[in-house]
Amino acid sequence: MESLTQAEENYLKAVFKIGEKDNKAASTNAIAGILNTTAASVSDMLKRLAGKGLLHYEKHRGATLTEKGSELATNLVRKHRLWEVFLVKTLHFSWDEVHEIAEQLEHVQSDELIDRLDFFLEKPQFDPHGDPIPDAQGNFTMRRQVPLPSLAIGERAVVVGVQESSVAFLKYLDKIKLELGARVQVLERFEYDGTLKIELNSNEEITISHKVSENLFVQKTK
């Protein structure tokens, strides 16, 4: 089995990401959106990847990964997230700077390298954005997390992840000093637009928009 090109790997990851979130076939347009390319290019590539047995593809009804494609994609996600941990924990990048670099590092081909990196980082289970890192067998550690807006008034929780990883969003969180591990308690909800007033780390009150809160994952605490 000869290895994939970077382009092929990126397509696999895109199909994986769409299937993971919506649990449905990845549409041509959705893939094009993620990879910043055209629908025409995507059609082209889907045909080729289907030919290689990495995904199922029927014209006009999108693509889903095969077993083999899914394994490869999972391994890419593993590599991507491990590199992100390395960049933040070891090289002290901030969490909004690492995605682009990991996007390149994930394509370096060496299983030994990833094994050793994993060991060096002490087998982390989550990346800097709170996303789970699959182990070498492809198993994800699942976590009982919910979107922040699902909490009732008075409930306490710990922020464990972000739904979106855009630079703008992450920088905003830095600014309001809201990082992973932060303790929050919902103080008040403005029903008009979903704005939330929350207590942060038992020492500060902040107000965040619905747009922000729905992109935060938390784990309830007592």
Place this chain on the structure above:
Amino acid sequence: MESLTQAEENYLKAVFKIGEKDNKAASTNAIAGILNTTAASVSDMLKRLAGKGLLHYEKHRGATLTEKGSELATNLVRKHRLWEVFLVKTLHFSWDEVHEIAEQLEHVQSDELIDRLDFFLEKPQFDPHGDPIPDAQGNFTMRRQVPLPSLAIGERAVVVGVQESSVAFLKYLDKIKLELGARVQVLERFEYDGTLKIELNSNEEITISHKVSENLFVQKTK
């Protein structure tokens, strides 16, 4: 200035390597040999790189890097060697396993990444094979090193580098426990074929062929 493809970068490095060693224009064949490709492909690429102002190229008389090409190549060498240090020092790879991986890592584009890696590794001046690592400005640390066979009988020295980095050679050195930093003293030279008998770390006598000794760089000591 838009960035180079991996192929282009590899060609620049090849031209650099040839020019560095022999201090002459890189021939089409020599480049093809290093990059494991055909002379035809090399001719093609040299034309394109010359068009981009990265090297001087005249038909039938090889290529030499321009100032700009030289800067880019030096930076690639820096990246390659820093990654090799990372792989050996941080991830504990052995020195014969790192070249291939660094060959890929060197193409990751992020100046910030290399800066931080350099800092994390404490700005090493030499890579695991004893080759100098240029600093961010492109300056190499030069060292007064000579090939082992140039020592006179009785002279003492420290092994500081290898000329060749083939897996076979490095594994052989591991086997005879000859690593960088080893102290050697020349005991005897067999003029017939240049075989050397040397004392290793003041506690062992070993015999090495001329082929081996000419690939070892040493620094004389008193």
Place this chain on the structure above:
DNA sequence: AAATACTTTTAGGCTTGTCTAAAAATAAGA
């Protein structure tokens, strides 16, 4: 159901990077 909007595919073209085979240039040997 027909019209309109949107999505997806096809057709055709371009660049990059490779190859083999043949031609041309240079170097080496007689």
Place this chain on the structure above:
DNA sequence: TCTTATTTTTAGACAAGCCTAAAAGTATTT
């Protein structure tokens, strides 16, 4: 110097990946 060997370039082809424009298919409105 002339001939032969070697090196290098050119010619022509191909796969991967991308693009734009046009055609075809699907979904949504009216």
